[in-house]
Amino acid sequence: MNRTATISFSFKAALASTLGGILLTAGATTALADYPERPLTMVVAAGPGGSNDRAARVMSNFLAEELGQPVNVVNRPGGGNLLGHEYLRQQAADGYTLLRTTAIPYMTINQELQGASFTIEDFQPLNLVDIDTSMIASSTRGDYDSIDDLIAAISDNPGSVSMGVQPTSSDMINATLFLEAIGLSVDDVRVVTFDGGGDVRTGVAGNQFDFGVVGEAGLRQMSSEIEPLMTFSREPMSDVWDAPHVLEVVDQHGVEDYPHVLSGSIRGYFVHYELMEEEPERYARLVEAFENIANNPEAIEAHHEQDLTIDWMGPEASREMMLQEHESLARPEFLQIVQPD
Structure with a gap:
């Protein structure tokens, strides 16, 4: 191959590589721009009127503004939040179904005592917003x-x-x-x-x-x-x-070595763990939306009016806390206390 042919080949290869990168980037951008294309569902693993339900309904309004699509709140109570957790896992991991729940202690109890089809690792927190003493x-x-x-x-x-x-x-x-x-x-x-x-x-x-x-x-x-x-x-x-x-x-009362003080109920917003790997752009868009809401003065005021918290912890720190508290709670002597009949 002569020098002219080599230069021509190199130029064509570089151009093809550049165009390929542009097309891939454009495809990813288009996919992200298209999300969400339809309404989302916020599953509440508890009945109407409680803190999870009230928080989901306040959050859904601001989330709809952030994402440009309605967010419908659906209650799936029962079985110590088990039915709501199972319901999320039955939906596609596509970013269109979210979960508001009390992760601790219920995901631990679901996993360790109730024969759930999932483990706590199957849920990815977007943000843990409430530790209820x-x-x-x-x-x-x-x-x-x-x-x-x-x-x-x-x-x-x-x-x-x-x-x-x-x-x-x-x-x-x-x-x-x-x-x-x-x-x-x-x-x-x-x-x-x-x-x-x-x-x-x-x-x-x-x-x-x-x-x-x-x-x-x-x-x-x-x-x-x-x-x-x-x-x-x-x-x-x-x-x-x-x-x-x-x-x-x-x-x-003279007690020198108190066994443990559990943190109480830990609540927040969750998606499928698989969403991070299978739809990373959608996952990132949801994280961004929740962080924006957590820093939105109107959203903060709307939550505080109902004695709800909306502090931003973020997904990484939230997951770390969730798994640490799960490990503490999953001790046999604690689980024996809450063993369902």
């Missing part, structure tokens, strides 16, 4: 206005004091560990169970039982109706509640 509370119309009064009543009259709680929840684990640490047990109270935290909160405010153990965030809207008795936090929450935290209380 467990709290013991009673009604302002009830008989107890301090944790000491409640403990004394349980000790003096085993079986007569009633406790409202979700049976498969971090709240139940925290309550059990606390009672056992101070020399009591769940058998010393009458347990009244509910399917959702919203029902427990309503029961607390309505004085339907003597005390409830439930996430504190949802109680803030009804603070005038409830008496905070103790938070399951490692530090005081005095900026929100006038109540001692669990480590302070057990210390007063």
Whole structure:
């Protein structure tokens, strides 16, 4: 081959390579520009009225603005969020179906105790927005206005004091560990169970039982109706509640080595894990949309009006926290407490 032919061949090869790159880039850009082409679905793995449902409905409005397509909220409650989680996994991993749920403890319980077809690793968080600390509370119309009064009543009259709680929840684990640490047990109270935290909160405010153990965030809207008795936090929450935290209380009872304080319910927004690999542009677009909303003053105000949080943690840090909390919760002695019947 002569020099002229070599130069001609090299030029044609370079041109072909350049055009190929342009076409690939254009194809990726077009694919991203076309997404989403139709409405999205936001699955809520819980019933209407609870914090997950309220957050999804607020978020869906702002997400529709970001993406240019409606976002329809669909409730799929049941089985400790199992039905909603299974429902997402049955949908295509194409970015058109999202999930709002309480990942911890329910994904752990689904996986470890309920024979779920998935593992927690199959879900990719876009953002964890809410860590809801467990709290013991009673009604302002009830008989107890301090944790000491409640403990004394349980000790003096085993079986007569009633406790409202979700049976498969971090709240139940925290309550059990606390009672056992101070020399009591769940058998010393009458347990009244509910399917959702919203029902427990309503029961607390309505004085339907003597005390409830439930996430504190949802109680803030009804603070005038409830008496905070103790938070399951490692530090005081005095900026929100006038109540001692669990480590302070057990210390007063001479407990030197408290077993564990679970973080409570951890909620957020999720997609299929496969979306990151199979549709990376769509995944990136969703992450961008959620981050924009988390920094949108109007969205922040809309969430705060309903006592909802919208802080930006991001997918990487969210996944790390989710898996760490899953590992902590998946201890046999904890799972035994929330073993479904």
